[in-house]
Amino acid sequence: MKQIPIPTFNINTGITIEADYQDPLLEEYRNNPLLEALPPIWDDSTVIQNLASKPLYKVWERELPVHLRMHCVQRVSRDFFQPLSKHLELEQSLSRLIRDGYVGRNPLTPNYAFRTRKDTYDLMVKGLTDAYPLNTPTSSGFAMVGISGIGKSSTLLRILKMYPQVIVHYEYQGNKLPLYQIVWLKLDCPHDGSIRSLCLNFLLAVDSLVGTKYYNHNSSKYTDELLPIMAQAAAVHCLGVLVIDEIQNLQEAKDDRAPQMLNFFVQLVNTIGLPVVVVGTYKALPVLNGEFRNARRGSGQGDSLWEHMKKDxxxxxxxxxxxxxxxxxxxxxxxxxxxxxxxxxxxxxxxxxxxxxxxxxxxxxxxxxxxxxxxxxxxxxxxxxxxxxxxxxxxxxxxxxxxxxxxxxxxxVSIDDYLNRIEEQQRQANQLEVIRQELGYDVKEQETRQLSSWLVEVGYEKEVARKAAEEVISNHLSSIDEIDIQKEGAKAALRIKHENMKDSSDTTRITVTKKKLEPTDPDDLRVIIFQGRNRKLSAYEALQKAQYIKNAKEFLS
Structure with missing residues (x-):
């Protein structure tokens, strides 16, 4: 059998997990396995902590040779991410969009079975997108347009990766449910605006995620044949949101390909209730007119315009x-x-x-x-x-x-759009206040919160951790980069804990609890593993770098 060549292209991938059904806390989201398998709806504090990313930084690295410090500087581009108000707004919009899209697509209903059979394909071929409306087609999508280099794509990917990309279902409420649920898929619009290339990239991406063979079976078909197949694959695998980046490439599309692609996105919404998010620079604005703009007005999320930051x-x-x-x-x-x-x-x-x-x-x-x-x-x-x-x-x-x-x-944008941003600026100011409260207003507060959180994670009570962190940061604020802050924090926490035990009047009570070993030494394995986690290393890699794990070849020789 002749081997079909498979093209290579960049696909942003996340993690695959087994479904763990949790109460979504809202009535309209209950009794739907697609929604109950999603992570909980996060509050702002959780989003801030998940988005914030700090590069590895040690004060003694400033004493390294210049050629090594050059590499340390590169960490800033790779690992630094500071949450801002617009990042919180984007996370909230995506959270609502994904869940609203699943409300009308419950795999336990007859409507879902109808959609995922060949009927979906027939509907797309015949264009009968309004003949069989969904239960509740509440989502459509939104456009995310902004200046180059402002962080649209990178922020969007960070938020998407807070969700598993694929959820594997086996059984729900005693009923068998063999299903690979694809929560999100992010693709780049082809450079030439080719719809056929986009469809093939979509099918190849689905194949790589769930092990299907859509690409092999359909790679020789024409565009008009591929569009229904793409819609059917999205329906079968319960795609939560489709993100098309670099949408400004549609300007390079020949003939009427740009309107055709945007109209196809509208069909995806109307036929299977799939939310579609398009991302691009301001060059994309001319191609986002017509049907797609009209369709997305009903989403309630509002388009996202990312301008350059103000000096505020x-x-x-x-x-x-x-x-x-x-x-x-x-x-x-x-x-x-x-x-x-x-x-x-x-x-x-x-x-x-x-x-x-x-x-x-x-x-x-x-x-x-x-x-x-x-x-x-x-x-x-x-x-x-x-x-x-x-x-x-x-x-x-x-x-x-x-x-x-x-x-x-x-x-x-029009002057009306500009004036409407006054209210948005006030909302951003309120969100910045939330971010500051979570991460700390200044360096002292940020370092105190970070050290306190670490002490709690390694086993100390919250009150002990807080007092120890405040004491250490206050005493060493001017030289905070010149000491091992975690080691000093562990020492202070251990001393405070012993003082509390000595002052306690109830010294005779025996508590039947598991004793926790307190990390007081930088060579403590838990400290090494925690520090390795900050450097994005697994526990095995962290212990190996600290020379606690020997090479097996030493024993063989």
Whole structure:
């Protein structure tokens, strides 16, 4: 049998888990295995903790040779993520969208069985999308449009990965339910806007996730044949949300392919109730007119417009989080002058700001400078950001005519849209307050919360952990990067615990509980494993790096 060549393309993958049904706490979500198998609906505090990401940073690394510190700086681009108000809004929108889409798609109902048989295929072929309405087609989707480099795709993927990508069902409420549920799928729109390429990529992605052979059986078919097959696969595997990134590539589509693809997304909504989210730069705005725009108006989520950041409290909050990670000989404090120059040279585009901070450190290390400076940042921006210099200059000018030259930067929104953002700015301010309360307002509070959480995780009571963390951070705030903060915290917590036991009047009570070993030494295996987890290492890898696990070949020889 002739082997069919399978093309390679990037697919964002998550984890696969076995269904664990939990009460969703809302009546409309109950008795639906697709909804009960999802994670709980998270509050803002949980979302903030799950999204926040801090690079590995040790003060002694500033004493490493320059060529090693160069690699340490790279961690900022890879691992740093500071939650902002718009990230919370996006998570809430996706949470509602996925669940609303599943309300009308319960695999235990006859309507579901009808949809996942060949009838789905026939409906798409004949275009009878309104002949058999869903139970409750409440979701349609939304468009996420914004400036390049502002973090649309990376944030969206972080939020999606908070959900399992595939959930395997076996049995629900005593009834057999053999089902592979795909919660989310994120694909890039092909560079040439080809619908056929998108369909084949979709089928190949489904095959890679659940082991089917859609691609092998259909790779030679035409576009008109592939579209119904794609819809049928989405229905069979209960796809929760389809995300199409780089939607501005539809501008390159030939003939009427762009309207055809957008109309197909509308059919997916009307036929199987599949929410569709499209993501792109401002170049995508012209192709998002017509039926797709009309369809998504009913979703209730609202389109998401991601502009460059303003020089406000959120901008300072972002820089405060970033500023900790300096591997130069000496650290320099974040001043108003640095806030101003970082904004001027990046114009509030987060990706450029992070790269600028890294480039400044690399140049300082290369030129054997002790610290970064505002002059160094300006110099790096002039020399290394040549490809985006004109676009940044247009943003800096504030002139509409200049900004319109760069479609990735210009939103083209109406004055009514602009005035409506006043209310949105107030909501963002409230959400920033929630983020600050969760992570801490300043460095002292953030470090205290982090150390306290770690002490609780390794076995101390909350009150003991809190007192120990406050004591250690207060005593060592000026030299916090020069000590092993976790070791000092464990010592303080152990002392406070013993003092509490001595002061207790009820010394005769015997509690039948399992005794917990308290980690007081940096060589404690639990400490090593916890620190390894912060570096995204498994327990085995962390113990192996600490030389607690021998190579088996030593014993064989």
């Amino acid at each position: 409290e959120e901008w300072i909050w972002l820089l405060r989080g970033l500023w900790k990670y300096q591997w130069t000989d000496e650290k320099i404090e974040l001043t108003d002058e640095f806030v101003d120059v970082m904004y001027e040279e990046s114009q509030g585009i987060t990706d450029i700001a992070i790269k600028l901070f890294m480039l400044a450190q690399w140049r300082a290390l290369d030129q054997k400078r002790k610290t970064i400076s505002t002059e160094l940042i300006r110099s790096v921006a002039k020399d290394r950001l040549t490809l985006v210099r004109d676009a940044l200059a247009a943003l800096r000018s504030g002139k509409k005519r200049e900004i319109q030259k760069y479609a990735d930067l210009y939103a083209g």
